[in-house]
Amino acid sequence: MATSAISPHSFARFITSQLDEPTDSLSPDSRHAFSQGVVEASCATLEELNQAAFDLDSEIQTIKAQVYKKLLANYSAFSESFEYSLQLQDKIDELLSQANTMASQVTHSETGLRQVVMSALVDRHEVSHKVQENNAILDGLSHFSRIEDILLQYELYMDTGKILQAGHCMQQAAKILAQPPNGGVSISQITKSLTGQCARMTEAIDQMLDELIVTAINVEPCIEDENPEATRFKLVLNYDIKVPPLALPRSNLGSAPGSVRWHELIRSLILLDATKVKLKQLQKSLIKNLLQPFIQHYQQVEFLMESPDYSSAEKSSICLGARPGRAADNPFSDLLKFFQFVHQNIFLSGYTGPEFNADGDSSDSDILTFQVGQNIAREACAMILEHYLSKVVPSDVEGLNNFGSIALKTTEFENELIAMGFLSSDDRQLQDFVEHIDIHYTNRTRDSLLKIGRAVMMSEDFKTIHVRDVDKNDELEGNGGAWGRIVDPDADLKDTSISIKSKQIIEMVLTTLKSAGSLSTAASPHLYQATRSLIDLFRALVPVYHARTFSNVPALAILFYNDCMYLARELEKAPERFEDGIPGMDEIQYDDVIPALKDLAKQWLDMQVQKQRDELMHSLDEARGFQDSSIESNFSLYERSMKQISLVFKHLGRAWKPSLSPMTFYKVLGKLLDDAVLRIIKELEDLTDISEKESHKLAALCGVLFECEDQFDCAGPLVERVKGDAYNDEDPIYYFVPSWEKFQLLTDILELSFAEIMTRFRAGQLHMFQEKELCYLVCAIFADTPLRQHNLEEIKQGHPLPLSRSS
Known part of the structure; x- marks a missing residue:
């Protein structure tokens, strides 16, 4: 684009002309000032006006000259800037032209660069998709190939009776199947087929494990010559277990299955997480055929064991035999031998072979002890509670004081089971029982008290005794105190007779309360409650069980009235008989029982x-x-x-x-x-x-x-x-x-x-x-x-x- 030059004087004239242009409009203030000047001017002389106009023109010309001078001084800079702007305009026009040309080349529908790039991208995407498909197919083939190799190895191990290695193969195959390389492999028909094949192989190894366990564990009846009627059982554990031949051999190697050792069978069970299920029968046999009969008859029988060193032994066995000599005082020493046998000869706690280790921190014997042994130990402890400890609960205070030796042996036995892993540190039901023996003593005393009391109450013997004869040995009646005087004439029974039953019941109550005085604060109140239960039993049982007798024989009904009043009178004496109370109770009182007895007496008297x-x-x-x-x-x-x-x-x-x-x-x-x-x-x-x-x-x-x-x-x-x-x-x-x-x-x-x-x-x-x-x-x-x-x-x-x- 051509440039046009502007002379300094032309530029100056242009500016000056702009300054000479009249003002198009005046502001309101200007108008006001102008009007004011006119008014003032009208009052001035002509000469003054002319002089003012001259001065004004002179001032304007002076200002114009100054402006003109400054414009001429800045003309060079303005001229250069103007020329530079014209050059920039030419370059911009050139760049715009080039850009239009390039846009035309890119956006052309047939030969444009955009169309070329889009076609290239589509081709690249198709090629990438085909590459991914090929890679997925290759990964799937590799995945299936690995599984097939493992399954072939599994079949080889099964053919040769290597159950442990076959178990490893099954575990590995199941793990790989559970982790397919992509979604296509997981839903493919080959995967479904392999999954079904693995399921069938799992059933096969499961069946073989069952057969191996049956072969390894034998329970044989053992009849003693001295007592043919006493049938006991002998458990024999075979360490060398012959592998049964497969029904459908899958290889042409012609090798006959051999045998597996007991630890390999255990390792396979743990590997396949089948220990609890497969050894359940062993657990039942140990409990039913050995533990239960021993605990029930520990005084007459003992354990007979064959427990050689596992490394060179073919089998071990355990059974029950008649105990020679004196009967055993407790079952704990023999039971400890039994659990040591199980721990060492069945769970192989002493075997240190490198192949007999679990994948974690625990050994296989620890896992067996935890999964199977704990159930056996808990059953044994429950039977000990039922057949031994519950029967040796003391029946008197002296026996309770001498119970310490039994408690010590019981606790030591349970600690040994915990040390071997048969019980956890929280499984202390035996220790809990012996530590609360005073509570069990009170429960037994209560049961015995109610049993004897019930027999007395149900007796048809209504022999009587005069109350004066009963009171002869009563210190409270003979000491001249409150009970030596008639406080309530209605309760004065001295000239009456009572049945022997009521005297026996009161003696039971007093004896029980005396026993409570030597117990702990936790146990004593239980015996006190037992005496209340005895009185409640009297009130509930006697009038119902003997209702017909009392109705037909009025004298016996009156005797029952006397019995109720006598029981109430004697219970009223309880606080004075036991002034210091019993441990755990400040005072012994029957304030709610006594009115009930009197009401019952009144009911039958009123009848x-x-x-x-x-x-x-x-x-x-x-x-x-x-x-x-x-x-x-x-x-x-x-x-x-x-x-x-x-x-x-x-x-x-x-x-x-x-x-x-x-x-x-x-x-x-x-x-x-x-x-x-x-x-x-x-x-x-x-x-x-x-x-x-x-x-x-x-x-x-x-x-x-x-x-x-x-x-x-x-x-x-x-x-x-x-x-x-x-x-x-x-x-x-x-x-x-x-x-x-x-x-x-x-x-x-x-x-x-x-x-x-x-x-x-x-x-x-x-x-x-x-x-x-x-x-x-x-x-x-x-x-x-x-x-x-x-x-x-x-x-x-x-x-x-x-x-x-x-x-």
Whole structure:
């Protein structure tokens, strides 16, 4: 592109012309200033204006000259920059032209460079894919070739009976199959075929292992000449095991299978992780045929072993034989020999051959001991607990103190098993048992206590013993203390009898508590709980098991009442008998058991009382409400009824007085008599018209029951003891039969004249009757007259204050 030059003067004129151009617009401030000047100018003279215009023009010309001068001074630099910019424009245009040419060459649809590069890339991708496919095929062929070589080697080893090497081959083949070089190989038909072939070969080696184990381990019956009926078993372990021939030989080598050693078989089992499954039968044989019969009869039998050096031996054996001489005290020494035999002769703990090592840190014998031996040891420990230790748990405190030797031997035996690897350090069930022997002692004592107690409770022997005879040797009863005085008259059993059973039960409780005093703080409370269980068993078993006997024989039911009360009384003494408590308990108390015993006693006593009450009520039913007693036939019937009631009370007096405590006897008898008297009073008060003759007959009938009063003649001291200073030497029957005084007064009313009745009323001697009751009786006995009406009015006014009996 051609360049055009600009002269300095042309440049200056261009600038100057730009400066001479008028301003297109003025700002608001400029307009304001101009207007202000005009205004001011209008006030100035013409000369002044002309002078100002001249000065302004001069100033403008001066400024123009300065600008023109500066423009001329910078013209050279401007000219050079302008020319350089024109040169750059030419170069840019040239580069743009070249770029257009290159773009045309690259983007051409047929000959362009882009199309060439794209075609080359496609060709390269296709070639790379084919190379990868070929490499994958080569890797797969190499993979399959390796597996095929291993399987051929496996077949060769199997043909020659080299079971261990065959096992290595199977393990290696399975490992390679599990790691295919690519996905195509893993899903190929060849892989599936090889997998199936390996599965069949695994079954073959598994079958051969079974046959080898059966050949290696033999359990033979062993009958002793001295005792043909005692069949025992002998376990024989063959170290040289003949390999069975294959059904379908896979090689034409013509070599017959040889034999394998026991350690090679073990190594193969461990290699194929089949130890637990394949040796399970060996484990069962050791437990069933050797351990179990030995532990059950360790005193009569012992282990007989053949245990030569494995390196040169063909077999080893172990069996049970009769123990000569004195019976063994414990099974531990023989059991330790048994486990040492298993550890050395079956698990080969002493064999140090280089081929008999596991891949890890543990030897093969350690693995066998862990996987198989631990199950055998645990079963042995469980049988020791069941057949030995549980049977040597002491039955008394002296035996418990002497148990230390057994505990020491038990712990030493278990430590040896742990040292050999048959047990882990956490498997210490034998040590745990002997360390808690005091707990097992208490459990055995509890079981024995409940067993003996149950036999005593279920016995049909109801022999009795007088409580006074029992208390003769009781320090608490004879020391003049709290138990030498009557605290609760209802619980005073000194004049009663109890069954031998209750005495035996209390003796069991006291003996057990005394034994608890010498035990640890953890065991003693167990024995205390055992005594509670014994009492609970008594409350649950006796009333159910002997229910029919107690129902048919009231005397035995009363005896059971006494037994319950006696047990409650003796249990109340427990805190005083054992003031210091027992280890683990500050105080021995049966506060919740004692009320339960008393409630049970009351239930059975109430049942007997209710039966007698029903009988009394039945007799009163036959009196038919004492209607028309003036008729002789009715009177005879009613008299028999009242005599029957009196006979019942006499019979109860003879039957219950020797059995019940005095206070209980009088309370029970008084309650029955009170119920009968209350009914008689009610039925007499219900009569509406009583003639004079009938009144005398009714009084005679009531008099029949006065014979019952004799039953309470000896109860005065009891009443005095209970009432204390309030006792006024009254008839004791009034205390036990609250309605008896009223019954006596009613009998008198039937015999007295109207005047005598009113005299007693005014003296306050008929206070037992309510005003309404007296009115009914008066109306029933006496005819309606003004006197009766007057007296009724007086009675309705209420009773006067009663007079004292002394007056």
